[in-house]
Amino acid sequence: MIAPVQTMIGTMILLPVLYVFWLSLTVSSFGQAPVFVGFDNYVRVLSDPYFWRALRNTMIIVLVVVHAELLLGLGVALLFASGIPARPIMLAAVLAPYAVSEISAVVMWRYMFDLDIGYATQVLNFFGLPTLEWAINPVHGLMLVAILSIWLNLPFTFVILYAARLAIPKDLYEAAEVDGASPWQQFRKVTLPLLLPAMLIAMLFRYIFAFRLFSEVWLLTGGGPARQTEVLAVYLYREAFRYNAFGTAAATGWLLVIASLVLALWYLRKLYKEMFATNA
Amino acid sequence: MPKILGKGLKGFAIFAVLGWSLAPIVLILISSFKPDRDIFAAPPRLLFEPTFDHYVALWTRWGDFFAGLVNSLIITTGATILAVVTSAMAGYAYSRYRHTVMSSSAFFLIFIRLIPPIVITLPLFPVVNILRINDTHILMIVLYATFFVSLGTLIMRTFIDQIPKELDEAAHIDGASHWQILRRIILPLSAQGMIAVSVFVIVFAWNEFLFAFIFTTTRAKTAPLVLSEMFGAVEGVEWGVLFAASTLQLLPVLIFVVLAQKHLVAGLTAGATKG
Numbered sequence: 001m002i003a004p005v006q007t008m009i010g011t012m013i014l015l016p017v018l019y020v021f022w023l024s025l026t027v028s029s030f031g032q033a034p035v036f037v038g039f040d041n042y043v044r045v046l047s048d049p050y051f052w053r054a055l056r057n058t059m060i061i062v063l064v065v066v067h068a069e070l071l072l073g074l075g076v077a078l079l080f081a082s083g084i085p086a087r088p089i090m091l092a093a094v095l096a097p098y099a100v101s102e103i104s105a106v107v108m109w110r111y112m113f114d115l116d117i118g119y120a121t122q123v124l125n126f127f128g129l130p131t132l133e134w135a136i137n138p139v140h141g142l143m144l145v146a147i148l149s150i151w152l153n154l155p156f157t158f159v160i161l162y163a164a165r166l167a168i169p170k171d172l173y174e175a176a177e178v179d180g181a182s183p184w185q186q187f188r189k190v191t192l193p194l195l196l197p198a199m200l201i202a203m204l205f206r207y208i209f210a211f212r213l214f215s216e217v218w219l220l221t222g223g224g225p226a227r228q229t230e231v232l233a234v235y236l237y238r239e240a241f242r243y244n245a246f247g248t249a250a251a252t253g254w255l256l257v258i259a260s261l262v263l264a265l266w267y268l269r270k271l272y273k274e275m276f277a278t279n280a
Numbered sequence: 281m282p283k284i285l286g287k288g289l290k291g292f293a294i295f296a297v298l299g300w301s302l303a304p305i306v307l308i309l310i311s312s313f314k315p316d317r318d319i320f321a322a323p324p325r326l327l328f329e330p331t332f333d334h335y336v337a338l339w340t341r342w343g344d345f346f347a348g349l350v351n352s353l354i355i356t357t358g359a360t361i362l363a364v365v366t367s368a369m370a371g372y373a374y375s376r377y378r379h380t381v382m383s384s385s386a387f388f389l390i391f392i393r394l395i396p397p398i399v400i401t402l403p404l405f406p407v408v409n410i411l412r413i414n415d416t417h418i419l420m421i422v423l424y425a426t427f428f429v430s431l432g433t434l435i436m437r438t439f440i441d442q443i444p445k446e447l448d449e450a451a452h453i454d455g456a457s458h459w460q461i462l463r464r465i466i467l468p469l470s471a472q473g474m475i476a477v478s479v480f481v482i483v484f485a486w487n488e489f490l491f492a493f494i495f496t497t498t499r500a501k502t503a504p505l506v507l508s509e510m511f512g513a514v515e516g517v518e519w520g521v522l523f524a525a526s527t528l529q530l531l532p533v534l535i536f537v538v539l540a541q542k543h544l545v546a547g548l549t550a551g552a553t554k555g
Contacts, residue, residue: 003372004366005389005429005503011399012426013392019403079293090294092538093301098536100305101487103508104526108304111311113517117303117308117320151304156548163549167519203398211398215489233398253399260394 017257024250041251048225051252054235057142061209065149070203072150073157078191081165097217098155102215109148110220134221138228141221148216153209157202164198165191207263212256232256243265305530312523319519334520339526345525348506349489352529355502356485359423362473362479363428369430370434370475372466376448389430396425401494408495416495423495424485432477438550439473440466476547479540486533501530 024042027035045051054083070127076094084090112120113132121131134144168191176186214233217223223230223238230238232252311319313330338345408414447469448461456464467474492505507525537544 001357002370002433005370005433006423008366008429009392010424012404012423013395016400016403017395020399023403030550057498075293076297079297082290084290084294088541090298094533095537095541095544096301096305098544099483099487099534101437101504101507101533102489103504103511104308104487105304106508106531107511107522108308111306111523112307114320115389129312151300154301159545163545212398214398218493219489219511226539233396236398236402237341240405246402250402253396253402254471256396257394257399260396264394 011058019070020250020253023246025247027247030048037166037247040257041247045248045251045255048229048248051235053228053233054230054232057229058211058231060215061142061146061149061213062207064143064146065153065210066203066206068146068150069154069157069206070161070199072154073272074195075160076154077165078187081161081251094158095155097151100152102152103219105148105152106216109144109151113144115232136225140180141229145213145216145220145261149210149213152216153206157206158203160198161195164195168194204264208260211260211263305534308523308526309531312520312527316381316520318337333519334524337518337521338524342506342510342521342525344501344530345503345506348501348503349528351496351500351504352486354417355420355424355500356482358417359424359428359477359485360481361419362425363432364477366425367432367436367477368428368467368470368474370433371440371464371470372462373432374437375440383420389433394429399492401491414495415499415501419462419495420485420491420502423479423491424488428477428481428484431480434549435477435480435547436470436473439470439476443469472543472546473550476543476550477543479491480547481535483533484538485519498551 025036025038027037027041027116065077075186080094081089100108110119112132114121115131115135124131132144134141163166163272172190172194176190181189210231213238217229217231217234218237221229223234227238233256236249236252236256238254239245291550312334313332314328315333318328405414408419413419443466446466451461451465485502488502489504489508492502493508495501496505507522507529508523512521
């Protein structure tokens with residue numbers, strides 16, 4: 001019964017990943033037999049300034065996007081939990097971006113932040129704020145990518161936190177109320193500790209998924225200007241499909257896999273320890 | 281006084297949340313019916329004569345896009361059926377039979393979700409070309425389904441865990457095989473779970489960009505990919521056509537997500553907390 005699932009995963013994911021490891025130890029290109037070169041590709045990737053820039057960009061985006069999402073998701077979840085009018089409609093509205101494809105989202109945000117005539121640009125100008133020059137200024141480009149990713153993925157973080165918040169029994173708040181706890185104390189002593197596991201899970205998943213960010217960057221800036229807004233997945237794509245350097249691309253791929261695993265391990269262990277600490 | 285202030289703040293927060301989530305979507309939906317001169321009118325013009333010009337232009341000049349919609353429909357349907365059927369089978373097995381081999385292969389399912397899809401494209405690309413299955417519907421169906429069977433299995437297991445074991449035991453005593461138990465008892469009772477799994481696969485397969493970008497070129501090109509090509513080609517010139525195409529690509533799945541929101545929430549919580 002599990003055979004179909006394991007076969008699909010085995011042939012489409014596991015075998016390719018192992019093959020990528022072999023590729024990463026060779027030099028190869030289209031129509032060329034791979035030649036074994038040991039860890040040369042890793043050395044080459046790790047000494048490529050473009051790789052380090054892509055890594056830095058990825059880290060910045062992941063940290064900004066995931067933590068902003070957690071804060072916003074927590075805020076919206078608590079807003080919903082405090083009782084709001086027309087809840088089903090509001091829920092549908094908050095979930096709506098989940099249905100939007102990356103390309104449609106890029107069309108929307110690119111239009112709103114159009115340098116000459118976009119509405120968001122006009123609003124920024126109206127308040128005397130500087131224009132987001134995302135096509136020229138790499139920092140601004142990354143900012144727009146971050147805004148877009150937050151917009152697309154907030155529904156996920158929100159749902160996890162909201163479900164966890166609903167699972168907190170009402171009596172706890174009633175008891176806190178009786179003991180004279182202020183709303184802030186209720187948040188600090190009841191809501192936050194009980195939401196922590198869900199927040200860690202949301203964070204872990206979003207770290208891993210934000211780390212593979214490709215489409216938003218590729219469609220919005222293409223990694224430009226001058227490769228300054230590249231993230232790791234875009235770097236990998238360019239190595240493989242533009243420069244036909246499958247060896248270095250594969251090495252980048254394995255670095256991505258290892259980084260994802262390390263991220264996950266660290267958090268899973270942390271999660272484990274925390275659960276153990278509260279049980280003891 | 282603080283109470284009124286609190287109410288006001290809350291109203292503002294609700295308004296901000298609505299604006300943040302919906303403004304970009306509403307903007308392109310409405311703008312797709314605006315005549316060219318009104319698309320960039322400042323302040324935004326709320327009263328305008330709706331026009332289908334952009335949709336007509338899309339139909340006459342970007343026939344590719346409609347072919348893309350058809351491809352997306354075929355691939356999404358195929359991937360959903362494949363993923364739901366295989367996930368239900370595996371979910372049943374994981375829910376009912378627990379020993380070390382099974383739990384380590386369940387752990388493998390979680391582990392596999394950590395692998396970034398772009399890494400897979402590297403070795404698959406040449407293999408797919410050699411097998412001559414690049415740019416086919418079947419390849420995209422299998423790819424999309426594979427990337428969701430791990431989550432799908434975990435969701436199905438959570439749902440099947442809630443079906444009392446006594447039911448299958450009773451059927452087993454009556455001489456039912458595993459397949460009969462799965463078909464007659466488990467599947468009907470875990471319909472909720474299957475819907476939850478299909479919500480994810482549908483949204484993912486309908487919107488996916490990376491695999492379509494790398495593995496399709498003409499015959500199996502999906503709607504998001506055609507849309508991205510239009511975006512590259514008509515940039516800064518014909519926003520109207522772009523909005524019309526975005527609207528057509530977005531609207532079906534948006535309506536679907538709104539209707540299926542309950543299942544989406546159930547699936548997300550089952551998949552994330554258990555996985």
